[in-house]
Amino acid sequence: MKKFSFRATLLQMLVLILTAFNLLRAWTALTWRDTLNEFSVQPSSTILMVSGAVWVLCGIVLLWGIWQKTAWAEKLLLGASAGYSLWYWTERLVWQNPHPNWLFAVIVNLAIIVFILFSKKSLTREAYERNFENPKVD
Numbered sequence: 001m002k003k004f005s006f007r008a009t010l011l012q013m014l015v016l017i018l019t020a021f022n023l024l025r026a027w028t029a030l031t032w033r034d035t036l037n038e039f040s041v042q043p044s045s046t047i048l049m050v051s052g053a054v055w056v057l058c059g060i061v062l063l064w065g066i067w068q069k070t071a072w073a074e075k076l077l078l079g080a081s082a083g084y085s086l087w088y089w090t091e092r093l094v095w096q097n098p099h100p101n102w103l104f105a106v107i108v109n110l111a112i113i114v115f116i117l118f119s120k121k122s123l124t125r126e127a128y129e130r131n132f133e134n135p136k137v138d
Contacts, residue, residue, distance in 0.1 A: 007119040011077075012066055014112070018084070019059030026052025042095045051091075055084065066123065074123045081116045085109055 004012070029036065029048035036045040043051075058080050065073030088109070092099065 008066065008123060011116065011119045011123070012063065014115075015059055015062050015066070015077075019056055019063065022052040022055040022059065024052075026050075026056060043091065051087065055087075058083075069123075074120050077116060077120060077123065081113060085113065 026049050029045045029052060033045035033049070036048070041048075058076075062073065062076050062080055065076055092105070
């Protein structure tokens with residue numbers, strides 16, 4: 001059984017929670033689309049469903065990469081975290097009105113990004129150690 005560092009385990013839990021949240025979001029947008037369209041929810045149910053599905057797929061691929069300790073998981077993690085933050089703030093600033101608790105949202109977003117940047121070194125080290133301990137045999 002693979003042993004992950006504490007930071008890598010917390011990072012996996014963060015990705016898993018966000019993936020589950022987006023799965024719930026996509027499923028809710030799909031099953032309640034008539035009600036959401038009736039009340040003219042912004043963004044539309046289609047946008048909610050598609051964005052949720054995209055983030056679920058990204059989260060699944062990222063979780064698989066972290067569990068396999070691949071070298072590309074770090075790059076995908078950085079790209080996904082930047083993309084998710086950009087999507088979150090775009091959605092919040094464009095479609096939500098008014099913008100309650102913006103300071104709290106900024107602090108939490110920055111704390112998560114700092115944690116991801118701090119934890120990515122752990123992923124790189126584990127991928128390197130895996131390649132060093134188990135070299136490919138041709």
